[in-house]
Amino acid sequence: MDLCFSILSNRRSSQSLIKELFKENMEATPNEIQKMDYRLLVDTNISYLRRKRYVVILDDVWTMDARSQINVAFPDDKCGSKIMLTTRQEDVAFSSSSSLRGIGSHVFHLEPLRDDETLTLFYKKAFWNIQERRCPRELEPLARRKVL
Known part of the structure; x- marks a missing residue:
């Protein structure tokens, strides 16, 4: 394939x-x-x-x-x-x-992530190399403004 x-x-x-x-x-x-x-x-x-x-x-x-x-x-x-x-x-x-071939009548509606889920996902991706993949406290206000 x-x-x-x-x-x-x-x-x-x-x-x-x-x-x-x-x-x-x-x-x-x-x-x-x-x-x-x-x-x-x-x-x-x-x-x-x-x-x-x-x-x-x-x-x-x-x-x-x-x-x-x-x-x-x-x-x-x-x-x-x-x-x-x-x-x-x-x-x-x-x-x-x-x-479209292969789709048929399958339309899936996805709900947006909640704010806490959005931040968790962002932290995991942005801070992948930091233990526990957590945002440093000094960057949290900036991360919240940019992501939410």
């Missing part, structure tokens, strides 16, 4: 995302990839993935248009490939649930 993982945000073009997928996953990236237009990139990606099984995770998709432009770049050869996306936009989630 080929695993493609990328982040799609409102600041990245579909074309740059497909180029990044090439660089991450192809054994030999075509030399002319930087000069390819969107249509040629899509066709090349489809040719590369044809009859392969893959998983694509699109994170932080903001618009239905961006989701559609990426979706066409992945062939559906009935090999069990999956496309999963995350979004904060309810319209994107519900439009995707019926049009």
Whole structure:
């Protein structure tokens, strides 16, 4: 199985995302990839993935248009490939649930973390090298202002 993982945000073009997928996953990236237009990139990606099984995770998709432009770049050869996306936009989630392979009608609503959970997660990530992964007391007010 080929695993493609990328982040799609409102600041990245579909074309740059497909180029990044090439660089991450192809054994030999075509030399002319930087000069390819969107249509040629899509066709090349489809040719590369044809009859392969893959998983694509699109994170932080903001618009239905961006989701559609990426979706066409992945062939559906009935090999069990999956496309999963995350979004904060309810319209994107519900439009995707019926049009993306592998998602079907599975839309999961996640609740935001509580303030104490947010700080705990931040401390674990930011202070991973400090014993007990705790924020130093002198930095707690700053951490609270920045994180909450």
